[in-house]
Amino acid sequence: MRRLGGFYLLAVAVAALPFIFPDNYFVTVVGVSAGLHAILAVSLNLLMGYAGQISLGHAAFFGMGAYTSAILTTRYGWNPWPTILVGLAFTGVIAYIVARPILKLKGHYLAMATLGLGIIVHIVIVQMGWLTGGPDGLGSIPTLSLFGWTVDTDLRWYAVIGTLLMLVIWLALNLIDSRSGRALRALHGSEVAAEMMGIDTAATKTGVFVLAALIASLAGSVFAHQQAFVSPGSFDFFFSIELVTMVVLGGMASTYGAVLGAIILTFLPELLVVFEDYEVMIFGAILMGMMIFLPQGLFIGFQDLLRKFTHRRAVTKKEESSHGVA
Amino acid sequence: MALLDVKDLTISFGGVTAIADLHFEVPESQVYAVIGPNGAGKTTLFNMLSGIYKPNEGSIKFQGKEIVGRMPHQVAEMGVSRTFQNLQMFFNMSVLDNVKVGCHLRTRSPIWSAALRLPSILKEERQAQAWAREALIFCGLEAYIDQPADSLPYGVLKRVEIARALAAQPKLLLMDEPAAGLNDTETVEMRNLIRRLSETGISVLLVEHNMGLVMQVSDRILVIDYGSRLAEGLPEEIQNNPKVIEAYLGGEVQYAV
Amino acid sequence: MFDQILQFLLTGITVGSTYALVGLGFAIIYNASDVVNFSQGEFVMIGAMSAVALTAGDTGLPLWVAAIAAVLITMLVGMALQRFAIAPARGASVVTTIIITIGASIFLRGIALLVWGKDLFPLPSFSGDEPIQIGNATILPQSLWVMGGAALLVFGAQYFFNHTTLGKAILACSCNKTAAHLVGINVSIMLLVAYGLSAALGAMAGILVAPITFTSYDTGVMLGLKGFSAAILGGMGNPMGAVAGGLLLGLIESLAAGLISSGYKDAIGFIILLLVLFFRPSGLFGKASVDRV
Incomplete structure (x- = not known):
């Protein structure tokens, strides 16, 4: 119960918001974007925060899902549901193929390789106009519907994406607190020690990379059906950086932190709309300032403060009680 | 059959031979220490035993199975675990x-x-x-x-x-300088811990600089110098071996505990 | 066909010279502080944009004065970056420093956007726009400026690091900070100098190439990435490798654009980079390293 306490709290909040603020633009429109961003941030956080493998190209997998759905529905008239599965399969295969060679790299090299991957995918999307619509993108993507229930209002999309987000958070929380999750964190802590404990680090990295890519692809497909329009701009290098910022802002290696980062970064431009010209600068300043002054991120930074406080008390107690033992 | 059987082990980095033609056997359920001056190649040896480095030549048999050519996680799967010199x-x-x-x-x-x-x-x-x-x-x-x-x-x-x-x-535990950086009390605790470990039936391969600790816990000792085998035997034999005394700085074996 | 190839080669060397300078700047900072500076491209942009701004209008400065002033401005920005963004985060992880410099680059771009807007600006050519005929290929006089300038700067940097006390001191810092400190080198000042120098190289690259490519607040992004690619191709931490990597990348892109498709030229550059990373992560001219446990 304690393990999932935060999860239930968040679930209740997500469910209650549209009732507390009915027909509110910030809930059902910005909220939906925030939800999608949160899904992406949670997936990237598995890779970056927990497994310690930086990726500056996560938007590529988001784009693959989105474009698979967009192309199959608009150009070939498919039903939306199977396109999501095809998107997952396609993204999964690509991610699996590139994962091994890419994740052999570390630090700067890994950053550059993932960045390069993201840029290549973006260029391909722009250039393959006959299929992707090129820079103009693809429009009139049909929405999702299930047994006659068509997702055609902002509120319904809020429900779908809210549910999906909670599902992804639940999966991530379960995963982290398990054998596989510990393997991920261990390889972040010390790759050589992880290997010596019997963890196949190369396979584990590949696994988490593919998993993160799959979640991103799913988010991409949903995004395409929700927006009814996709264009290359949504999947460029800057969006990858934005996702990294979300993870970093909330706090690496914290699922709730990633969600918090995504929410803040989605709402910030809405609130800064008055200072539109300053948006880029403020965005850069936040990214830089956070990393310099609070590298653990908002969520963890706050938690750390709490922990330091409670921990100090615990240690003094322990010292008192352990005097007799030694 | 020995638990660990190392034969003709050789590795070099960029032309410099770190371990040359090393051989030794670790018997079951014993504490086996590897000692030698700094830079003698002890950690390099451990890295080969755990699959991190691949030797240029030689074989490492664990319970009759070859370690050379396996990834560290596969070596771990065979029943070898280790601790590290730098945490x-x-x-x-x-x-x-x-x-x-x-x-x-x-x-x-x-x-x-x-x-x-x-x-x-x-x-x-x-x-x-x-x-x-x-x-x-x-x-x-x-x-x-x-x-x-x-x-x-x-x-x-x-x-x-x-x-x-x-x-x-693990069946075999590789301990790379477990007492390095510990104070006297902690070193005594570590000594007791190693003893209790070997009592449970785990074989321990120990690299350590603290000679007092080594002499107290080890069943057998291998001395290497410049990557080669200098001597091997019971602690008493090693202590009185003139070649070993020579290698350790003009003959002074340090007792820290 | 041959003439065409010659044309591609000339273009490639011009573009490659710019990449080489940015890559060299990358390598200098990486050598001095182990930081991969993702805002290297912004130095190029700030150099070019400042020069444009200083020459503009009725009260504009002569081109050469503006160029010197622009280089100085960029040097200040580079030093400020080191002092206020990199130095406070000393000892941070690789991921952290990467994100700091990415943040810095976005920040600088944001300021440029505020100051100069989104327009594309030209800088006057140094010596006219009359193309020069070489066989059946042509080359702009400005391209010669770019090539010559880059060559001069590269050799200058080479001389600086190998034959001057200051240059050697910076190299000493990169080898061993504590030792450098012990022999009386002021490490923090050396780091400032390294960033200043790297920024100056970027600014000069920007000013040299701006008459051909024009400049806007976001020209630094791609150039920075190309410079990073050049540095990786050549082997990180090897300044002359970065120069060679830059020229090579410029040539590859130019040939790819001419022979395959101009839309895919950047993609081809990055694919080659990925292949190098996969099969020879130490770069084409770098030495392999052994992990220590």
Whole structure:
């Protein structure tokens, strides 16, 4: 119960918001974007925060899902549901193929390789106009519907994406607190020690990379059906950086932190709309300032403060009680 | 048959031979120490034994099976675990989780069943928890179980590394300088811990600079110098071996404890 | 066909010279502080944009004065970056420093956007726009400026690091900070100098190439990435490798654009980079390293 306490709290909040603020633009429109961003941030956080493998190209997998759905529905008239599965399969295969060679790299090299991957995918999307619509993108993507229930209002999309987000958070929380999750964190802590404990680090990295890519692809497909329009701009290098910022802002290696980062970064431009010209600068300043002054991120930074406080008390107690033992 | 049988082991880096033609056998259930001056190639030897480096020549047989050519995680699977000279702690995790990672090979559940939290997971988690606790208690660390690893002093972390290695239930434990950086009290605790370890039937291969500790816990000792075998035998034989005394700085064997 | 190839080669060397300078700047900072500076491209942009701004209008400065002033401005920005963003985070992880410099680059771009807007600006050519005929290929006089300038700067940097006390001191810092400190080198000042120098190189690259490519607040992004690619191709931490990597990348892109498709030229550059990373992560001219445990 304690393990999932935060999860239930968040679930209740997500469910209650549209009732507390009915027909509110910030809930059902910005909220939906925030939800999608949160899904992406949670997936990237598995890779970056927990497994310690930086990726500056996560938007590529988001784009693959989105474009698979967009192309199959608009150009070939498919039903939306199977396109999501095809998107997952396609993204999964690509991610699996590139994962091994890419994740052999570390630090700067890994950053550059993932960045390069993201840029290549973006260029391909722009250039393959006959299929992707090129820079103009693809429009009139049909929405999702299930047994006659068509997702055609902002509120319904809020429900779908809210549910999906909670599902992804639940999966991530379960995963982290398990054998596989510990393997991920261990390889972040010390790759050589992880290997010596019997963890196949190369396979584990590949696994988490593919998993993160799959979640991103799913988010991409949903995004395409929700927006009814996709264009290359949504999947460029800057969006990858934005996702990294979300993870970093909330706090690496914290699922709730990633969600918090995504929410803040989605709402910030809405609130800064008055200072539109300053948006880029403020965005850069936040990214830089956070990393310099609070590298653990908002969520963890706050938690750390709490922990330091409670921990100090615990240690003094322990010292008192352990005097007799030694 | 010896537990570990090393033959003709040679490795060089960029033309410099670090280990040359080394051979030795580690018997079952013993504490076997490898000593030698700094730079003699002890850690390099450990890195080959655990599959991190691949030797240029020679063989390393563990229970009759070849280690050379296997990845470290495959070597771990054979029943070899190790600790490190410079701590390789998972500082991003709690002490308990660190040691639970040690149970990785004793648990099997795949990633998807963990993500869906199937009932089998709960059972396995409880089991891992129990094993980790057991290892921590064995190493005298019950007081630190729920603490984050990055908040603990060096001496404690050294023991957490041992607990983590123990949680894997190894047949052979490679310990790379377990007493380095410890104060006198901690060194005595470490000595007792190594003794208790070998009493449980685990074989220990020990690299250590503290001669007092080595002489007190080891059943046999191998001395290497410039990557070659200098001497091998019982502690008393080693202590009185003129070649060994020579290698150690004009004949002064240091006793630290 | 041959003439065409010659044309591609000339273009490639011009573009490659710019990449080489940015890559060289990358390598200098990486050598001095182990930081991969993702805002290297912004130095190029700030150099070019400042020069444009200083020459503009009725009260505009002569081109050469503006160029010198622009280089100085960029040097200040580079030093400020080191002092206020990199230095406070000393000892941070690789991921952290990467994100700091990415943040810095976005920040600088944001300021440029505020000051100069989104327009594309030209800088006057140094010596006219009359193309020069070489066989059946042509080359702009400005391209010669770019090539010559780059060559001069590269050799200058080479001389600086190998034959001057200051240059050697910076190299000493990169080898061993504590030792450098012990022999009386002021490490923090050396780091400032390294960033200043790297920024100056970027600014000069920007000013040299701006008459051909024009400049806007976001020209630094791609150039920075190309410079990073050049540095990786050549082997990180090897300044002359970065120069060679830059020229090579410029040539590859130019040939790819001419022979395959101009839309895919950047993609081809990055694919080659990925292949090098996969099969020879130490770069084409770098030495392999052994992990220590």
